[in-house]
Amino acid sequence: MSTGRAGARSGFTDLRRGLTDGAIALGVAAALLVTGVSGQHSATRLDPLGYALLAAGGLALAARRRAPVPVLAVTGLCAVGYQAAGFDVPVVAFLFAVYAAVRAGHRTLTLVASVTMLAALPLAAMAAGLHDTGEAFARARGALEIAWLIAAGAAGEALRQAERRADEAERTREETARRRADEERLRIARELHDSLTHQISVIKVQSEVAVHVARRRGEQVPEALLAIQAAGREATRELRATLEALRDDDTTPPRGLAHVPELVEQARTIGLDATLTIEGHHHDVPATVDRTAYRIVQESLTNVARHAGAATASVRIDCRPDALAIRVDDDGTATPDTAPTPGIGLLGMRERVTALGGRLRAEPRGEGGFTVQAELPVDRTS
Numbered sequence: 001m002s003t004g005r006a007g008a009r010s011g012f013t014d015l016r017r018g019l020t021d022g023a024i025a026l027g028v029a030a031a032l033l034v035t036g037v038s039g040q041h042s043a044t045r046l047d048p049l050g051y052a053l054l055a056a057g058g059l060a061l062a063a064r065r066r067a068p069v070p071v072l073a074v075t076g077l078c079a080v081g082y083q084a085a086g087f088d089v090p091v092v093a094f095l096f097a098v099y100a101a102v103r104a105g106h107r108t109l110t111l112v113a114s115v116t117m118l119a120a121l122p123l124a125a126m127a128a129g130l131h132d133t134g135e136a137f138a139r140a141r142g143a144l145e146i147a148w149l150i151a152a153g154a155a156g157e158a159l160r161q162a163e164r165r166a167d168e169a170e171r172t173r174e175e176t177a178r179r180r181a182d183e184e185r186l187r188i189a190r191e192l193h194d195s196l197t198h199q200i201s202v203i204k205v206q207s208e209v210a211v212h213v214a215r216r217r218g219e220q221v222p223e224a225l226l227a228i229q230a231a232g233r234e235a236t237r238e239l240r241a242t243l244e245a246l247r248d249d250d251t252t253p254p255r256g257l258a259h260v261p262e263l264v265e266q267a268r269t270i271g272l273d274a275t276l277t278i279e280g281h282h283h284d285v286p287a288t289v290d291r292t293a294y295r296i297v298q299e300s301l302t303n304v305a306r307h308a309g310a311a312t313a314s315v316r317i318d319c320r321p322d323a324l325a326i327r328v329d330d331d332g333t334a335t336p337d338t339a340p341t342p343g344i345g346l347l348g349m350r351e352r353v354t355a356l357g358g359r360l361r362a363e364p365r366g367e368g369g370f371t372v373q374a375e376l377p378v379d380r381t382s
Contacts, residue, residue: 017065018062021061021062021063021064021065022062024061024062024096025058025059025060025061025062026058026059027058028057028058028061028092028093028096029054029055029057029058029059029093030058031058031092032054032055032057032058032089032092032093033051033054033055033058035089035090036050036051036054036082036087036089037051047085047086049081049082049085050081050082050085050086050087053078053079053081053082053085053087054078054082054087054089056074056078057074057075057078057079057082057091057093057094058092058093060074060075060078060093060097061075061093061096061097061100064096064097064100065100065104068097068100068101068103068104068106069101069104069106069109071097071100071101072094072097072098072100072101072106072109072110072113073113074097075091075093075094075096075097076091076094076097076113076116076117076120078093079091079093079094079117079121079143079144080117080120080121080124081124083121083124083125083128083139083140083143084124084125084127084128085128086128086129088139088142088143089143090142090143090144091117091121091143091144094117094144095144095148095149095152096152098110098113098114098149098152098153098156099152099153099155099156100156101113101156102152102153102156102157102160103156103157103159103160103163104160105160107153107157110153111153114149114153117144118140118144118146118149121139121140121143121144122137122139122140124140125137125139125140189243192239192242192243196239200232200235200236200239201236203228203232203235204229204232204233204235204236207225207228207229207232208229208232210225211225211226211229255291255294255295255298256285256287256290256291256293256294257278257285257290257293257294257317259294260276260278260293260294260297260315260317261276263294263297263298263301263315264276264301264315266301267301267304267305267313270305272301272304272305272310272311272312272313273311273312273313274301274312274313274314274315275312275313275314275315276314276315276316276317277314277315277316277317278317278319279316279317279318279319280318280319280320281319284319284378285319285324285378286378286379288356289324289356289376289377289378292352292353292356292376293317293324293326293374293376295349295352296326296328296349296352296353296372296374297315297317297326297328299345299346299348299349300315300328300349300372301313301315301328302345303345303346303370304328304330304332304370309332309333310330310331310332310333310369310370311331312330312331313328313329313330313331314327314328314329314330315327315328316328316329320378321378322377322378323358323375323376323377323378324375324376324378325373325374325375325376326372326373326374326375326376327371327372327373327374328371328372329365329369329370329371329372330369330370330371331368331369332368332369332370333368334364334365334368334369334370335364335368336363336364336366346362349362349372349374350362353374353376356376356377357377358374358375358376358377359374359375360372360373360374360375361373361374
């Protein structure tokens with residue numbers, strides 16, 4: 001799945017959760033207001049404040065996922081406030097906040113807030129005009145039963161544990177799949193090494209010996225023999241690179257933009273006039289983008305050396321605030337009329353770029369030669 005599609009799905013989930021939380025907040029606020037309006041209490045100048053606190057306590061629940069601790073504090077203060085204003089209404093919003101805070105893992109803080117509420121509600125009832133201590137405590141118990149409080153906390157803790165176990169199970173599945181993939185990759189590497197390395201080495205050595213002997217005798221070396229010699233060397237390099245890739249278990253330091261100059265220097269050693277230009281601060285690039293950029297330059301220069309018939313190649317990397325732009329041009333034999341068929345290297349390059357939500361263009365240039373242009377988005381929050 002591409003990062004763009006995953007981001008869209010995550011955004012849809014966040015929107016759905018936000019709408020659900022908003023609906024719950026509106027429902028609780030409406031229920032508190034209806035209970036406050038229909039309750040028995042003498043009209044005072046504090047009624048507007050009480051209604052405002054009832055509504056505020058319920059509406060605060062809209063932010064319970066994003067800020068469970070502040071919501072816990074707001075709902076608690078609102079509950080104490082409307083109880084002191086003379087509204088004998090259960091502190092339903094506070095119970096929702098307790099559930100959300102415990103689910104988020106704030107158990108100790110929630111316990112402290114709950115004990116504080118149990119102590120503050122009788123005082124609020126007395127501030128509302130109840131001078132009898134027993135009656136004040138009875139009213140506080142009616143507003144917040146300890147059983148309700150325990151049930152809300154237990155529900156939040158149960159769901160938190162369930163989510164933790166689900167996350168742990170998912171991690172275990174991913175680790176198992178990764179381990180099996182590593183084992184399969186190493187098995188393939190062993191099979192390739194055992195079945196091909198010896199035979200290719202024999203072909204390479206025998207062809208080189210034959211060429212050497214023919215030249216020592218002053219004989220003309222057949223073109224077919226030279227082709228076998230070159231193919232043996234190329235096959236050895238390819239097999240070595242394949243085995244290294246298969247055995248790569250992330251124990252070696254990853255290659256990135258800092259190693260691109262080495263690629264350009266290697267291209268120069270084989271007679272290619274290669275240049276490199278890097279603009280911007282590549283140290284700010286995320287690791288996945290850094291590695292992908294290196295692979296793009298590596299594959300592009302490899303293709304230039306093998307297939308392009310080029311004399312020059314230029315590598316340009318532009319580290320922008322929102323994206324990393326890569327361009328590799330050569331002056332090879334490719335023309336718009338003779339576009340080459342994309343090989344495994346180009347296909348793999350395109351898959352890497354697509355996985356990061358970027359764009360890739362690989363095609364012959366109008367003035368001759370080939371160009372590879374990639375743009376990788378840079379997500380600073382990842």
